[in-house]
Every structure is written in C-alpha cells, then in structure tokens.
Amino acid sequence: MKKILFIEDESALQKTFKDILEKEGYELISAFDGETGLESAKTQKPDLILLDLILPRKNGFEVLEKLKKDEVTKEIPVIVLTNLEDIESVEKAIELGATTYLVKAQYSLEEVIQKVKKALEE
C-alpha cells in the first residue's frame, strides 16, 4: 500500500483527506506542523508528500528546503497545497523542488485527488 504524508494544520482537511484517500486505497500519515512533518518524512519514508505552506513550527518553505537537502527524503515528490497564490510563493516553492503547486481555492477535491493519483503513478 502506498503511503502519503499530509503536512497540514487544518484538522478538517486532515480528516477529509484521510477518509477519501484511504477509500482510494492509500495509507495517509497526518502531521499537523512542520517539525513533525519532517520527522515523519524521515522515519516513515512516504511515496508522496502533500505540503501546506502556512504551518506552525517551521513553515512549508523551510520544510521543503530541508526535505530536498536530506539524502533520505530528497527523491520523494512533494505536492504543495496552499492558499498562497502570489507568484513569488509559487516560484520559490518550485525552485526549492516542489513537483506541483496547487492553490486550494482553484481546485475541486476531485481534481486534487486525481493529481495525487497521477503523481503516485509516475
């Protein structure tokens, strides 16, 4: 079973994603802050990371930077899932090594799930 790590402080989203992705046949690991997210990435070695940018205890950019510097985690694809939509944030995240950048308000849940599936197939 493929493992997805979801680093997001909104518990409502954590629950929605856990339910929907488990029904799709994936295992979802939840992390509610940047620090825990980094730890889980190292210990659990997920196949994909979904990352919010505004997070307590290390923001998403810092997490992304650390993930891409670490030998253990640098190959794991990262989908950024956020409400920050300014070009500076998009460019910064892509530069730091994010595979995909999704603005929450611009996508339906179904579209996000399709992107997750696609990323896991590749």
Next chain:
Amino acid sequence: MKIFEQLNIPQQCRKYGVSIWQCPSFLFLIMGMLIALTAILSYFVGTKFIEEPRIVALIVLIVTAILFILATLIVNSFEKLAQANKMKSEFINIASHHLRAPLSNLIWALEFLMSGRLGRISENQLEYFKILKENSERMQNLLKDLIIVAKIEGGSLSFKEEEFSLEELTREIIQQFESFAKASNCEIEFFTEENLPKIYGDRHQIRQVIENLLDNAIRYTKGKGKVKIKIKRDKKFVYFEVKDNGVGIPKEEQKFIFQKFFRSSNILKYTTQGTGLGLFIAKAIVERSGGKIGFTSQEGRGSTFWFTLPIKK
C-alpha cells in the same frame, strides 16, 4: 539607503495605491519647490519695492514660514488619508485570507459528502448539499475578487508575463460557460481571424477579465439572448470584443461603470447579486498589461465591451 527610497517617488506612490496628486511624497516635493520659489520671488519683489533690507528679510521669512506651515498641514492630512487607504486594503487582504482557509475546508468536505463515497445520499438531500456548495462558492468568488482588489489598490498585483493564444483561452472559457449560457437561454457566437498572433500578458489574469465580461454579457441579457465574441488583429495589438443584446447601461451611469462597487440601476431591477467589482478588476488588469478597455452601450439594446492587449513588448 532609506533616504533614496524616500526619494523614489513613483515607488512610494505605488505603495500607497493612490494617484500622483494624492500621494504625500509627491505633494511634499511640489510644496517644497513652491516654497523655495516663493521665497526667491518675495526676495526680488521685496528688494524692488522696499529699501530697508531688514524688512525684506522679514517679509521673506514670514511668507516662507506661513507657506511651510500650510504645506506641512496639507501633506500631513494627505499622508493620513493615504495611510488609511493602505490600511483598508491590508485589512481586506488579511480578512479575506483568513476566510479562505475555512471555506476551502467547507467546500471540499461538501464535495466529499456529495460524491457518495461515504454512503448513498437521497435526491432531496443532494439538493440541499448543492445549495450549500453553491453558496459557499459564491463566498469564495467574492473573496477572490476582494483579494485582487486589495492587491490592485495596494499596488502589489503581481504580473506573470507569458506569451499565449487569446483565441485558445477564449475557446476554453466559452466551453466553461456553455451550461450557464444554456440555462440563461443565451447563444454564444465566436468570430476570429486566421493566423492571429499570440499576445503578451498574464494568462490567469486575462482569463479573469474575459470571464467577467462574458459573465456580465450573459447575466444581463434577459429573454432570448445572443452574445457575440470577436477577436481580431489591430496593428500591434489584439482586439477582443464581446457584444450582447441585453439590458444596456443608462447614459447617465456610463461614466461610473468602471468604478469599484458601482452597479447600474437597471441591473438592480433584475438581480441584487453581484459585487460591482468585475469591471473594476478587468480595467486594472488590462491597463496593467499594457492594453486599453472600453465599451459602448445603449439602454434596452445591449452593450459591447472591448479590450486590447499588446502582441509583443
């Protein structure tokens, strides 16, 4: 370094998001020059008519002092106004961002429920879920508009320059509007030229401009409607127009049409929905992209809105 920043007047004025004649730094400069000029002038006038140099010096001093006090008062009040304006935009920005997160959670949770993955739901229940979703999406769209308005006014609307086909983008949008047009008993026709050059601008923002114009055209056409979209080359620009046979804009209201929150009286007869932000945003984006925007309209006959975008910089 700070003093150089202060001297960069266009940048300072953009930061406040006000026009040049309301911009404190610019006014300060003008006032300063005016005071210096008056001081010199009163010196020359004084020496011509008054023999006693001490009285000349006194007059020059008094005139300069009065002007200085006046200038400080004026610049200060404009500074306060500009700051209030900036704070208002920042407030909208922060408030909207904090409303966005819970709204996304709400909409996604609803979509999950509606997908039936958590168990079957009845037709009747589905109707209510649709109401919840539609209304949440209305809030989301309003927030999107408010955020972009705050950015326009704060002078921080970022702008990604890319080359793209306006025709392709328009076809995409027409497809997206198909069901809305059908539901409104409206037919969309599309005319374009062959070999249209690509245009230069921010695709995502131009999309919003076309969506706003097309949405207005369909929304404010009552009864059987026809909306014609035309794209053609116009020298160094590509010209886009959307023409409807809708309610039109009364002549006396036409000058307000691009103003923020303005809504035409004959539109309010039909619907109270809508924010009056669409055309304000469209104008700001088109002008920021180096193009022009305008319209012609006749009450009861329909409106034609057009814009141009540069082919290459």
